[in-house]
Amino acid sequence: xxxxxxxxxxxxxxxxxxxxxxxxxxxxxxxxxxxxxxxxxxxxxxxxxxxxxxxxxxxxxxxxxxxxxxxxxxxxxxxxxxxxxxxxxxxxxxxxxxxxxxxxxxxxxxxxxxxxxxxxxxxxxxxxxxxxxxxxxxxxxxxxxxxxxxxxxxxxxxxxxxxxxxxxxxxxxxxxxxxxxxxxxxxxxxxxxxxxxxxxxxxxxxxxxxxxxxxxxxxxxxxxxxxxxxxxxxxxxxxxxxxxxxxxxx
Amino acid sequence: xxxxxxxxxxxxxxxxxxxxxxxxxxxxxxxxxxxxxxxxxxxxxxxxxxxxxxxxxxxxxxxxxxxxxxxxxxxxxxxxxxxxxxxxxxxxxxxxxxxxxxxxxxxxxxxxxxxxxxxxxxxxxxxxxxxxxxxxxxxxxxxxxxxxxxxxxxxxxxxxxxxxxxxxxxxxxxxxxxxxxxxxxxxxxxxxxxxxxxxxxxxxxxxxxxxxxxxxxxxxxxxxxxxxxxxxxxxxxxxxxxxxxxxxxxxxxxxxxxxxxxxxxxxxxxxxxxxxxxxxxxxxxxxxxxxxxxxxxxxxxxxxxxxxxxxxxxxxxxxxxxxxxxxxxxxxxxxxxxxxxxxxxxxxxxxxxxxxxxxxxxxxxxxxxxxxxxxxxxxxxx
Numbered sequence: 001x002x003x004x005x006x007x008x009x010x011x012x013x014x015x016x017x018x019x020x021x022x023x024x025x026x027x028x029x030x031x032x033x034x035x036x037x038x039x040x041x042x043x044x045x046x047x048x049x050x051x052x053x054x055x056x057x058x059x060x061x062x063x064x065x066x067x068x069x070x071x072x073x074x075x076x077x078x079x080x081x082x083x084x085x086x087x088x089x090x091x092x093x094x095x096x097x098x099x100x101x102x103x104x105x106x107x108x109x110x111x112x113x114x115x116x117x118x119x120x121x122x123x124x125x126x127x128x129x130x131x132x133x134x135x136x137x138x139x140x141x142x143x144x145x146x147x148x149x150x151x152x153x154x155x156x157x158x159x160x161x162x163x164x165x166x167x168x169x170x171x172x173x174x175x176x177x178x179x180x181x182x183x184x185x186x187x188x189x190x191x192x193x194x195x196x197x198x199x200x201x202x203x204x205x206x207x208x209x210x211x212x213x214x215x216x217x218x219x220x221x222x223x224x225x226x227x228x229x230x231x232x233x234x235x236x237x238x239x240x241x242x243x244x245x246x247x248x249x250x
Numbered sequence: 251x252x253x254x255x256x257x258x259x260x261x262x263x264x265x266x267x268x269x270x271x272x273x274x275x276x277x278x279x280x281x282x283x284x285x286x287x288x289x290x291x292x293x294x295x296x297x298x299x300x301x302x303x304x305x306x307x308x309x310x311x312x313x314x315x316x317x318x319x320x321x322x323x324x325x326x327x328x329x330x331x332x333x334x335x336x337x338x339x340x341x342x343x344x345x346x347x348x349x350x351x352x353x354x355x356x357x358x359x360x361x362x363x364x365x366x367x368x369x370x371x372x373x374x375x376x377x378x379x380x381x382x383x384x385x386x387x388x389x390x391x392x393x394x395x396x397x398x399x400x401x402x403x404x405x406x407x408x409x410x411x412x413x414x415x416x417x418x419x420x421x422x423x424x425x426x427x428x429x430x431x432x433x434x435x436x437x438x439x440x441x442x443x444x445x446x447x448x449x450x451x452x453x454x455x456x457x458x459x460x461x462x463x464x465x466x467x468x469x470x471x472x473x474x475x476x477x478x479x480x481x482x483x484x485x486x487x488x489x490x491x492x493x494x495x496x497x498x499x500x501x502x503x504x505x506x507x508x509x510x511x512x513x514x515x516x517x518x519x520x521x522x523x524x525x526x527x528x529x530x531x532x533x534x535x536x537x538x539x540x541x542x543x544x545x546x547x548x549x550x551x552x553x554x555x556x557x558x559x560x561x562x563x564x565x566x567x568x569x570x571x572x573x574x575x576x577x578x579x580x581x582x583x584x585x586x587x588x589x590x591x592x593x594x595x596x597x598x599x600x601x602x603x604x605x606x607x608x609x610x611x612x613x614x615x616x617x618x619x620x621x622x623x624x625x626x627x628x629x630x631x632x
Contacts, residue, residue, distance in 0.1 A: 001263065002302060002514045038521055039373070057516045058301050058368055090513035092520060158523040166392070194523050217524045218371060 002087070005050025009167055009238050012097055012208055013178040017111035017168045018117070018233070019248055024113040027229035029069040031126055031190070034225060035134050036161070037064040037146055037197040038218040050095055051238035053245035054086040054165070054181065058220070061085035062212050063094050063162060064146055064199070066134035068125040069106075069227070073180035077106035077125075078123035079116070080136045080144060082207045085162060088182075091243035094162035095180070097208035100136050102142075114229065115168025115181035117208075132195070132222045148195040148220040152227050156189020159221055165236055172249075180236035186228040193222045251568050251605040253597075254291035254326065256485055257349060260511060262583055270305055275589045278315060280360035280579055283591055285320035287598035288619040291358060292316055293447075293576055298336075299372045302582060303511040310345050317353035325353045326576075329360035329429040332387040334381050336364065336375035339387045339407055347418045352409065355419040360447050360468045361388050367521035368496035377524045382406065388426065388442060392475040395423040415461035418556030424474035427483070432529055436482075440464045443473025445481040453564050457484070457500050461571030474482060486553045488577035489585065490597040494556035497593075501554020502583060508581035553577065557600035564605065 038077040039062055047062045066080045079101045083094030100121040101107040110116040130149060136144040163184035170179045197220035204212050235247045261273050294312050297304035306312065313325045327349065330342045345550050350357035364370055364381035370377050382408050383406045390407070393401045394414040401411030418424055427445040430436045439446040446464055461482050468480050487505045491497030518527040551567070553575070554558045567575060 002261075002511065055514055058299070058514055059371070059516065061516065061521070085516070087514055089511050091512075153525055155525065157528075158525055160519055160523070162520075192523070216371070218367065221523045 002055045002236060003047050004242060005052050005054045006047045007049060007051045009051050009178065013169060014168050017115050018171055018176060019112065019115045019168050019181055020171045021232060024232055025073060027073055029072050029227040031209045032201060032225055033068040033069055033108040033127060034223045035066045035125055035132050035148060037199065037220045038201060039214040040216035040218060042213040042215050045213065048211050049084045050086055053236050053238045053240055053242055054088055054095055055242055057085040057087065061218065062214065066125050072106060074106040075103060076110040077101055077103035078125055082121050082209060083162065088165065088236055088246060092162055093165050095165050097167050115166040116185045117167050138206060142201050143203040145201035147198040148222050149198050151193035151195040151222055154192050154194045156192045156223060159192055159223055161187065178238060179239050182234040182236065184230050190224040191215055197222050251564065252290040253602065254289055254539060254574060254576040255280065255292060256578050257306060258304040260303050260582045261305045262302060273583060275582055278319060280590060280594065281316045282319050283594055285323040285327055286601060287594060289323055291326050292554040293328035295328055296331050298369045299516040300368060300515055303515060310349060313353055314349055317349065317356060324356045324358055324360040325349060327360050329362035331364050332361050332384040333363055333375050334383060334406060335375040339391055340409065341389045346424065347395060347416045350418040350420055350424050355426040357423045357424040358427060359426040360467040365431055365518055365527065367516040367518050370518055376517050377522050378526050381526050388474045388483065392423050392426065396476055420421040425479040426475050436460050436464050436520055437467055440467035441471050443468060443475065443478035445479040445483060454570055458570040465571065477483055482571060483574040483576060484567065484572050485576050485578065487553045488579055488593060488597060490557060490560055490593045490601065492556060497555040498548040501552060504581050504585055505552060507584045511582060557596060560601050561604045
């Protein structure tokens with residue numbers, strides 16, 4: 001059977017968000033800008049980046065996603081994620097152990113509603129006609145800097161986004177337990193572009209992804225979409241085997 | 251209705267020194283038995299880098315071994331990846347012709363373009379280009395087979411005049427097929443006068459519509475080869491057992507294992523935004539078929555269970571207009587070899603006779619001992 005992850009998430013879970021299940025808010029994010037890059041990573045990190053509930057993809061990948069939401073119930077924000085491509089059972093997912101947001105208010109709301117493992121940092125997403133740039137800087141310095149070069153229009157239907165699995169704790173009936181929280185937004189695309197990926201800075205410790213060495217660019221896309229944040233539907237127990245780990249909620 | 255067997259050659263971890271050897275030997279044993287039992291064809295894929303799911307990167311070698319160890323079963327190269335980073339069209343034509351000679355005129359030539367980033371990225375192939383190079387190759391390969399000397403100036407491939415040798419044993423050349431995973435590719439097959447080598451199957455009614463449209467379109471085709479190969483081939487899982495529930499459970503385990511492995515791969519569309527790959531290919535459709543059923547019931551389209559149930563399922567597929575069904579017999583060795591062989595025997599004994607062409611093939615098998623001549627091979631080729 002396929003390889004499975006070996007990672008112990010105890011340390012990350014201890015400081016993770018607590019999500020009261022069933023109390024998430026309904027969010028619409030009109031006109032959100034989404035920059036996404038995919039890279040293959042060295043196979044030395046194939047299993048060590050993921051918990052036992054997840055399978056790595058073949059080849060192993062990371063997906064960089066920076067979303068600028070000009071409007072949200074928590075005000076405008078920029079959210080940056082680096083996710084490890086994986087499978088929850090047979091389903092394609094992106095595993096997220098750390099993420100950053102430029103708005104303290106949005107950070108608190110995204111942690112509480114969907115378990116995003118967020119810290120506040122300076123995040124930017126800038127669209128130009130010849131390139132689209134994104135950057136994340138913490139007090140320690142720049143931890144992510146990437147670009148899509150030479151954008152060319154494609155159809156929104158040509159894009160396929162992964163659902164996210166955030167490392168978090170969930171609270172049900174007063175009991176708190178460590179889980180991966182599945183976030184699978186709906187997208188209605190207004191426009192989309194494709195281009196050449198360019199990764200200048202990827203500080204792996206800042207993203208809790210030690211061992212994720214990018215070695216091959218795959219793709220870069222940029223889209224403007226109306227995004228609907230979902231109600232929670234699935235949780236994953238990170239320590240269980242893949243086929244026994246998924247829990248339906250709601 | 252004709253029946254065949256279909257190989258991805260999946261190899262389960264842990265990979266010991268002889269794991270791949272054992273799996274290949276099991277496959278060859280199945281092929282020899284299928285030939286004796288009157289199965290019409292054996293197909294093998296060309297896949298690269300697909301860990302566990304398919305260790306079949308040199309199907310021409312495997313199929314040549316099949317040809318050398320059998321007498322009648324036709325040899326399906328399913329498919330040649332028509333992408334220059336994977337293969338050269340010259341080499342593809344040469345290898346196919348050699349296989350046709352070695353097999354005594356039993357080659358079926360499948361074409362396609364790969365559907366995973368795992369493979370396309372591994373060969374540094376451009377996903378936007380694959381449909382175009384496939385289309386160009388399907389027009390030139392039959393000419394390489396039939397023209398004394400072939401020269402060409404094209405978009406993605408050119409060559410000065412040379413004699414491409416050897417020439418196929420079947421005249422004018424082996425039947426040509428297109429692997430169909432993306433919606434509409436069956437129409438591409440029809441428009442080019444090629445067989446539709448279906449690698450997915452929807453519901454019965456959806457399949458019936460597709461077959462009808464294929465047959466309507468192929469009447470007006472511009473064939474890429476020297477003749478039209480009007481035929482619709484499909485794929486299914488097979489596990490046949492006297493005990494219906496045991497057969498169904500084992501068959502579902504086989505299908506589930508296959509699809510679980512398939513889903514670990516990175517489809518082209520999941521990695522690279524492109525109009526060239528409008529869907530995820532083979533994988534999700536097969537998974538749906540294997541898993542979509544009312545709780546406790548057997549998925550309706552799968553050829554698993556006892557002979558009566560399988561006859562009923564195949565009759566329904568036959569009614570949609572299919573000419574052939576190829577069966578996946580195992581996945582990651584989840585079914586013991588003895589049970590795979592027993593399933594084949596039971597299918598041949600109890601199911602095949604219910605379908606006219608297969609019965610005729612089985613009868614022919616009993617008396618046939620010599621390789622086909624070019625004339626008989628061409629007559630029965632497509």
